Amino acid sequence: DGGITQSPKYLFRKEGQNVTLSCEQNLNHDAMYWYRQDPGQGLRLIYYSQIVNDFQKGDIAEGYSVSREKKESFPLTVTSAQKNPTAFYLCASSTRTDGGTEAFFGQGTRLTVV
Amino acid sequence: AQSVTQLDSQVPVFEEAPVELRCNYSSSVSVYLFWYVQYPNQGLQLLLKYLSGSTLVKGINGFEAEFNKSQTSFHLRKPSVHISDTAEYFCAVSDQGYSTLTFGKGTMLLVSP
Numbered sequence: 200d201g202g203i204t205q206s207p208k209y210l211f212r213k214e215g216q217n218v219t220l221s222c223e224q225n226l227n228h229d230a231m232y233w234y235r236q237d238p239g240q241g242l243r244l245i246y247y248s249q250i251v252n253d254f255q256k257g258d259i260a261e262g263y264s265v266s267r268e269k270k271e272s273f274p275l276t277v278t279s280a281q282k283n284p285t286a287f288y289l290c291a292s293s294t295r296t297d298g299g300t301e302a303f304f305g306q307g308t309r310l311t312v313v
Numbered sequence: 314a315q316s317v318t319q320l321d322s323q324v325p326v327f328e329e330a331p332v333e334l335r336c337n338y339s340s341s342v343s344v345y346l347f348w349y350v351q352y353p354n355q356g357l358q359l360l361l362k363y364l365s366g367s368t369l370v371k372g373i374n375g376f377e378a379e380f381n382k383s384q385t386s387f388h389l390r391k392p393s394v395h396i397s398d399t400a401e402y403f404c405a406v407s408d409q410g411y412s413t414l415t416f417g418k419g420t421m422l423l424v425s426p
Contacts, residue, residue, distance in 0.1 A: 241418040298407045299364050304356030
């Protein structure tokens with residue numbers, strides 16, 4: 200089945216540690232995105248990529264980093280510089296980079312800092 | 314810059330009653346508009362989208378939305394809700410020519426028997 204796979208579903212991190220969230224898609228989509236969701240805040244864009252080896256900052260990129268070495272993979276690293284990393288993280292992809300097409304979402308990773 | 318306002322954070326409704334979830338947006342350019350649904354601890358699923366053409370858009374699960382350019386609104390409606398419609402609903406906008414979405418803060422639809 201085609202889709203977007205995020206792993207792990209739940210992740211616990213100690214303060215001061217970096218952690219990487221995985222996102223893989225087999226939809227052959229060009230564009231991929233990372234969003235952060237907090238209760239009552241909707242989704243906010245962290246980073247996005249429209250082509251391999253290229254990515255752009257979204258609205259809340261500070262404390263995060265990404266890579267796009269392969270078309271199907273777009274991992275997100277939450278660094279120790281992110282002051283409040285506890286959140287639900289959603290990865291998405293879409294076929295086109297000029298809008299108007301549906302974004303497909305993964306099932307999310309819930310990150311908790313302990 | 315775009316913004317999306319969902320005026321109601323929660324909408325309680327009884328089963329089989331009609332419902333309207335409100336969405337207003339602001340943008341200086343032409344936009345595409347979307348409604349997504351999220352069930353607990355899951356990703357988002359597209360309900361419907363407006364790109365161009367007819368202002369009344371029909372989606373999955375009996376939902377529909379109407380684009381009103383003069384009022385910059387894109388309200389979501391369903392004539393008769395079911396218990397299974399209990400979920401959070403997000404309105405989103407993207408500028409034409411760009412694929413990134415700007416989301417509203419969401420509306421929790423609570424359907425009770």
